[in-house]
Amino acid sequence: MQEKEKTKKKKVKTQAKEEKKKEDPRTGFMGLLRQGSVSLVLGQKEVSSLSVPIEYGKKDESEQKSWNFMEKEDSKNQMNELSKKTESPSLVSEFPGIMYGVQYFHNLTSKEKKEGLQYEVEYLIAGKDTEKDNLGSVFWRIIALRFVTNIAYVYTNAKFQEEAMLLATSILGITAMPTLITVAKHLLLLALAYGESVIDVRNLAEGKKVPLLKSEATWQLEFSQLAGLNCQRKPVENGVSYKDYLGLLLVMQAEKMEKYKRMMDLMEANVKQKLPDFKMNQTVAACQMKLDIKLRKLAFGGMKLPTPAKQEWTFQRVVSY
Secondary structure, three states: OOHHHHHHHHHHHHHHHHHOOOOHHHHHHHHHHHHHHHHHHOOOOOOOEEEOOOOOOOOOOOOOOOOOOOHHHHHHHHHHHHHHHHHOOOOOOHHHHHHHHHHHHOOOOOOOOOOOOOOOOHHHHHOEEEHHHHHHHHHHHHHHHHHHHHHHHOOHHHHHHHHHHHHHHHHHHHOOOOOHHHHHHHHHHHHHHHHHHHHHHHHOOOOOOOOOOOOOOOOOOHHHHOOOOOOOOEOOOOOOHHHHHHHHHHHOOOOOOOHHHHHHHHHHHHHHOOOOOOOOOHHOOOOEEEEEEEEEEEEEOEEOOOOOOEEEEEEEEEEEO
């Protein structure tokens, strides 16, 4: 009788342990990431699907891959890539071109209405041949930039550290190797920071601002909300905007002249709405400068130098592009 009771208690304990195991929230999060950044950020909102006529700029044909938070090696590689992308050059030489680009070309959050291409600054950054691809590429890049600051906060937050350890243990089971539980903990923290970054970009895409550095008051996402990314959003009044991030991404471009070539594509496309035959490479503008200089007879120390009474020069130069 006692043996039966012991066996029954063991079964109850085993069932309790199994029930304690939780589903990994990264699984649902990875499913969201596979939808693409435009759907991830904007949901069902309609976006421009126009093609960008690329004549002068270089088309970017690279593909954006989703970050797999289930794999330790993939996370390590992504972190290395992020560190390279966030190494920004000096702003001094790039400032005039960047200011011109963000000021005079349209972007997702621009309030003024415009015909034709809608995501012009996004094209300057991404160089894709469709508007949706340019928008999606910029979303991924801003998510990556937000991740850098969000992961810094996550790793200094004792509450998230503790929750991640408990969740990793419940996912793998208390009998799992401590090393595996520790790895799962870190991957969960990475996923939480990345999910928070997606929420940040949702705020930015709506024209709101986000804090440069997070605090307990401005953090939005919990582990329990990671699979669906449903949480209360907390935009701020004083922070960085979508337009600010576009400027930063222009600064970070590896090929500095590329944005100017892409500006030519946009200028040509915009003018063609009224003048269909317009071509930038057939446009010639020039100005002619002429300067006449006259000098009296030169004197030095009371002595007149043996030069003509008057000297005259005429300088003439033509500048064109």
